[in-house]
Amino acid sequence: MKALILGLFLLLAGVQWSSAQSKQDSTSPGSYTKAEQEIINLSKTKWQWMADKNVDKLSSLFHDQSKFVHMSGTWKKIEELDIIKTGSIWYKKTDVHDVAVEIVDDVAIAWSRITLTAEVRGNDAVNQFTVTEVYKKQKSDWKLLVLTFSSVRYTHVIKH
Numbered sequence: 001m002k003a004l005i006l007g008l009f010l011l012l013a014g015v016q017w018s019s020a021q022s023k024q025d026s027t028s029p030g031s032y033t034k035a036e037q038e039i040i041n042l043s044k045t046k047w048q049w050m051a052d053k054n055v056d057k058l059s060s061l062f063h064d065q066s067k068f069v070h071m072s073g074t075w076k077k078i079e080e081l082d083i084i085k086t087g088s089i090w091y092k093k094t095d096v097h098d099v100a101v102e103i104v105d106d107v108a109i110a111w112s113r114i115t116l117t118a119e120v121r122g123n124d125a126v127n128q129f130t131v132t133e134v135y136k137k138q139k140s141d142w143k144l145l146v147l148t149f150s151s152v153r154y155t156h157v158i159k160h
Contacts, residue, residue, distance in 0.1 A: 039133075039142065043099070051093060055085045113157075129151060130158065132148040
C-alpha cells in the first residue's frame with residue numbers, strides 16, 4: 001500500500017513538473033493567452049524585419065519615443081533605424097529559445113532568451129542575450145517603446 005501511494009505521489013509530481021517545464025521552455029501557441037501570443041508573434045516578426053532591414057515596417061512598429069539599449073550604447077528610434085538601414089549592425093539571424101510575456105493594462109513586456117547572429121562593422125558575432133521588449137497599445141496597434149539587450153550566460157533561465 002505504501003508503495004502504491006508513493007508511486008501515485010511520484011507520478012503526480014512528475015506530471016506537474018512536466019507541465020511547468022513545457023510552459024517554461026515553449027514558445028509554441030497554446031502555452032500563452034491570445035494577447036501574450038500576439039506579442040510573441042509581433043516580436044518574432046520584428047526580428048525578421050530587422051534581418052531583412054525592413055525599416056519601413058520597423059518605423060511603424062517603433063514608438064516615436066522608443067529607446068534601444070545595446071552593448072555599445074543607447075539610442076533613439078531614428079538612430080536605430082539608421083543603424084539597421086546602413087547595416088552597421090545587421091541582425092542576420094535570431095534564434096529564440098524562450099519567451100515570457102506579461103501584460104498590464106495597455107503595456108506588454110516580453111523577455112526573450114535568444115542567440116543573435118549579427119554582422120557588426122563587417123565582422124560576424126554570435127551572442128546570447130536576454131532581450132527585454134516593452135510595448136504600448138495605441139488604438140489597435142502595439143508600439144515598441146523599449147528594446148534592451150542584456151548579455152547572459154548560456155545557463156541563464158527566464159522565470160515565468
